Amino acid sequence: MARNPELEAILQARYELETCEPAQKTERRAKLDALLEAAVAQSGTPGMTPRALIEITAEAYQEFKLARKKAERARLSRLR
């Protein structure tokens, strides 16, 4: 499903943070934080925080993760 590009960027950055090597966490975190801060600034919603955005996008992120894992597993099984 085509979605908002800002949302896609946040979901992608979260996934990259979760799946990266430990030594890459700082940089990946900074990337996600920048996207979240920008989305909060654009939201115009009083009281909105980066962590609230994480909560609001929870279901979208779980769908995103499921799709990515399925795609990765399909790619791996084609290689075998």
Add this chain to the structure above:
Amino acid sequence: MKRSLRTCESRNGRCNLRCMRNATLEPEAIESPRWQAVGLVLDQNARDLRARRYGCVQEVVSWFKGIDLFREAEFERMVARKPSPLDKRYHKTWLAALIAEGERLLTEIRRAGGLPRNPAGIRLSDVEATVEELCDTQAEWHGSLDTARRAQLFKRLFHGPQS
């Protein structure tokens, strides 16, 4: 079950959920092998950390391995299928334990004047970033907004339904 509750104070102060420190379940009594494995590893890590058995770098590496195991269980039990109430309970418990261990590691590392150079290239800031990542996961799965409010805010911010 013995629990000690405290407020999680993350680096940027955005994680205000209460988490359990030294959350102790009996891993042997858990019926899901996935969650049981996570529990056994976290219990062992906690014992090693308290005994200062392997040194800071090894404790950090073990913590990251525990997170990997937790993420696998999370995917199998929470994402790839509809989680049961018990799955959510185990998820919340082990997640709180991982956050608490991460905070404890950060305290130890700061007290020691930093994390020594190590082959994996892990820095203090990587541990901080990972505690934040776990706090995000806590908000994602165990946050305070109800489903209707989440959907309403999602629609307003991203101009469409979440699924």
